[in-house]
Amino acid sequence: MTAFKLAAVSAGLSKPSSTRLLADRLAEATVRRLGEEGREAEVAVIELRDLAVDIANNFVTGFPAAALREAIGTVTEADAVIAVTPIFTASYSGLFKSFFDVIDHDALTGKPVLIAATGGTARHSLALEHAVRPLFSYLRAVVLPTAVYAATDDWGTAGDALTDGLPGRIERAAGELAGLLAGHGPVAEAAVPEQVVPFAEQLAALRV
Amino acid sequence: MQFGIFSVGDVTPDPTTGRTPTEHERIKAMVAIARKAEEVGLDVFATGEHHNPPFVPSSPTTMLGYIAAQTDRLILSTSTTLITTNDPVKIAEDFAMLQHLADGRVDLMMGRGNTGPVYPWFGKDIRQGIPLAIENYALLHQLWREEVVDWQGRFRTPLQSFTSTPRPLDDVPPFVWHGSIRSPEIAEQAAYYGDGFFANNIFWPKEHFQKLIGLYRERFAHYGHGTPEQAIVGLGGQVFMRKNSQDAVREFRPYFDNAPVYGHGPSLEEFTEQTPLTVGSPQEVIEKTLGFRETFGDYQRQLFLMDHAGLPLKTVLEQLDLLGEEVVPVLRQEFAKGRPAGVPEGPTHAALVAARDAAGTNEKEEVAK
Numbered sequence: 001m002t003a004f005k006l007a008a009v010s011a012g013l014s015k016p017s018s019t020r021l022l023a024d025r026l027a028e029a030t031v032r033r034l035g036e037e038g039r040e041a042e043v044a045v046i047e048l049r050d051l052a053v054d055i056a057n058n059f060v061t062g063f064p065a066a067a068l069r070e071a072i073g074t075v076t077e078a079d080a081v082i083a084v085t086p087i088f089t090a091s092y093s094g095l096f097k098s099f100f101d102v103i104d105h106d107a108l109t110g111k112p113v114l115i116a117a118t119g120g121t122a123r124h125s126l127a128l129e130h131a132v133r134p135l136f137s138y139l140r141a142v143v144l145p146t147a148v149y150a151a152t153d154d155w156g157t158a159g160d161a162l163t164d165g166l167p168g169r170i171e172r173a174a175g176e177l178a179g180l181l182a183g184h185g186p187v188a189e190a191a192v193p194e195q196v197v198p199f200a201e202q203l204a205a206l207r208v
Numbered sequence: 209m210q211f212g213i214f215s216v217g218d219v220t221p222d223p224t225t226g227r228t229p230t231e232h233e234r235i236k237a238m239v240a241i242a243r244k245a246e247e248v249g250l251d252v253f254a255t256g257e258h259h260n261p262p263f264v265p266s267s268p269t270t271m272l273g274y275i276a277a278q279t280d281r282l283i284l285s286t287s288t289t290l291i292t293t294n295d296p297v298k299i300a301e302d303f304a305m306l307q308h309l310a311d312g313r314v315d316l317m318m319g320r321g322n323t324g325p326v327y328p329w330f331g332k333d334i335r336q337g338i339p340l341a342i343e344n345y346a347l348l349h350q351l352w353r354e355e356v357v358d359w360q361g362r363f364r365t366p367l368q369s370f371t372s373t374p375r376p377l378d379d380v381p382p383f384v385w386h387g388s389i390r391s392p393e394i395a396e397q398a399a400y401y402g403d404g405f406f407a408n409n410i411f412w413p414k415e416h417f418q419k420l421i422g423l424y425r426e427r428f429a430h431y432g433h434g435t436p437e438q439a440i441v442g443l444g445g446q447v448f449m450r451k452n453s454q455d456a457v458r459e460f461r462p463y464f465d466n467a468p469v470y471g472h473g474p475s476l477e478e479f480t481e482q483t484p485l486t487v488g489s490p491q492e493v494i495e496k497t498l499g500f501r502e503t504f505g506d507y508q509r510q511l512f513l514m515d516h517a518g519l520p521l522k523t524v525l526e527q528l529d530l531l532g533e534e535v536v537p538v539l540r541q542e543f544a545k546g547r548p549a550g551v552p553e554g555p556t557h558a559a560l561v562a563a564r565d566a567a568g569t570n571e572k573e574e575v576a577k
Contacts, residue, residue, distance in 0.1 A: 202397075
């Protein structure tokens, strides 16, 4: 059986970046959970930092340069997307939003998306729910119930009696994504040909 | 194969001097550019249609009629005529009139425009863009081919026993192109009628237009107008030349960097690599343009965008000299090489009349048998 293709999008800016780290952890956990079900998966990581100028240029010219076009292809052809953004000024980062702005608004329809974010403090964890989730709902993606937020503190604590630690949340989210993927199998790889409505039908639709 | 220029008609400050031409200067400059196109041996001049500043050409047939009076050979065309917001009855009349005045040197390109707000200025609903393009053109097509028209549609008042005057010259309507940047519906429309399809080929990578033209060629054959290779394809292009490649780059860079459409984005180098824009020597322009045939197949019309981004008239006229003297003669020669016999030439009124007469003779022979 063909391997699943996972696209992990990280909008982290520093190198190394905790956003990238979270994307990697989620991808690894998903691959492992799929492995437990006897399924293989390949991960392609997209660092938006490297595409920042191309993304800005796409706004100006209306088309993506080669590297950005390839990244967009990786995301739209993936079986699932892991999308991770730092929280800036109470929401997703501008770069993260801009990347999804230059993708066709119907290109992610029906695609499983695991959303995650990083931030300095846990006080912004609901940005995932009030900003990131609606973005993907608008794109008609299937957003998984568990969204993973990692504050700086989370990287050093294992959780307590009342809250899952970060590793626990990563496991839960990865389990959800693996379960969803294993349930329906990889999508077909064939390129979709241009859809044409025969002209007679277009004319007929206008008849009074 | 036909070669020409198309103009957007933008009034843009010259970024090197800060000077903005007046509307009057720009309109007169467009006329001077069209006359120059004929003088240097080009075949086609096409003007855009816009109804908002900073653009001047709101009344294309007025301008083209004026140019027709000052030229003898040049084909006058549009890029594009708004099929969505113009009344098809008025398009039928205006262009038939122009066709008579210009002795048949007229064709036109249908487009939906790129300015959303234009729809309500002419009492139309932007949400109906594609249906308007389809219905209006179906009516225009009928008005030019049937003397007395009874018609009812969704977007305009019905017509009863209506005759559009004057009738097309020699009863052969102007050739029609359909221009589109991204809509497969328009490629399908052009294919259905056996009309031409024009890809502006300027602001996007060629792969994008390759897909649209491929679809148009395939559907052209599907509707029985000929083989895919016989479909009538036009392409845009955008060049800036000097004898010396480095001089061209140095001179054009401030215009590129401040251009209204793509300025302040990618560098000139990135943009020329990603799109059909060529800035360099005439030889580089020749090579890039010949490459279009590899991508899109043998085609019928090549139009270049030369007067934009605030380039002064003097510079544009120098560009046309280079285009006419050094580039187009070589392109004519090279494109003719290896061009299969069945591939049509660029459309002219004389050829359309001849084709109509030939078809008529065949029908009579059929009847005689």
